[in-house]
Amino acid sequence: MIPQEAEYRSWMLAALAGDAAAYRMLLQGLTRHLRGYYAKRLGAAAAEDAMQETLIAIHAKRATYDPARPFTAWVYGIARYKLVDEYRRTKRAAAVPLDDAGDLFGADEAEAASARRDVEKLLARLPQAKRDLVRAIKLDGHSIAEAAARTGMSETSVKVTVHRALKSLGEELGDNHADR
Numbered sequence: 001m002i003p004q005e006a007e008y009r010s011w012m013l014a015a016l017a018g019d020a021a022a023y024r025m026l027l028q029g030l031t032r033h034l035r036g037y038y039a040k041r042l043g044a045a046a047a048e049d050a051m052q053e054t055l056i057a058i059h060a061k062r063a064t065y066d067p068a069r070p071f072t073a074w075v076y077g078i079a080r081y082k083l084v085d086e087y088r089r090t091k092r093a094a095a096v097p098l099d100d101a102g103d104l105f106g107a108d109e110a111e112a113a114s115a116r117r118d119v120e121k122l123l124a125r126l127p128q129a130k131r132d133l134v135r136a137i138k139l140d141g142h143s144i145a146e147a148a149a150r151t152g153m154s155e156t157s158v159k160v161t162v163h164r165a166l167k168s169l170g171e172e173l174g175d176n177h178a179d180r
Helices: 005-016 020-042 044-064 071-090 098-104 106-123 128-139 144-151 155-178
Strands: none
Touching: 005 020, 005 044, 005 071, 020 044, 020 071, 044 071, 106 128, 128 144, 128 155, 144 155
């Protein structure tokens, strides 16, 4: 996730609520990021055109932004489509050095961070001992034998404890989703 995610998101939400000043600040910030994104891939002259096309697309599609999702992921999704359009228009082959390949998938980090927060919130509902076992086995990849040796429990007890912990979390989630 880029450091400006929260700021850009708040400007976008304010802009969607009708705040013209927030929308101007958002577009100015995005201009800097998009210019750099395209300059690395297309060169300075083509970068300006692609950046303008992207800003127009953002403006036209702004109502499709889902506030529950990361804003920069939405922007870079649009930017990638515009990049592909530019490659098609100029009949260029897309060649991205492996060092820069991560830029194409910046949204994954935001989604992973969001998923980690959700998992931590869920785990916090468990007693510490169960939480530690679930984390060790299901998240850190330790074997049941390793967890049993570390805790002094039998392997069967570890299996049962982890199973029951996950089952209780699943039931809680089922109850929470039924309320909606």
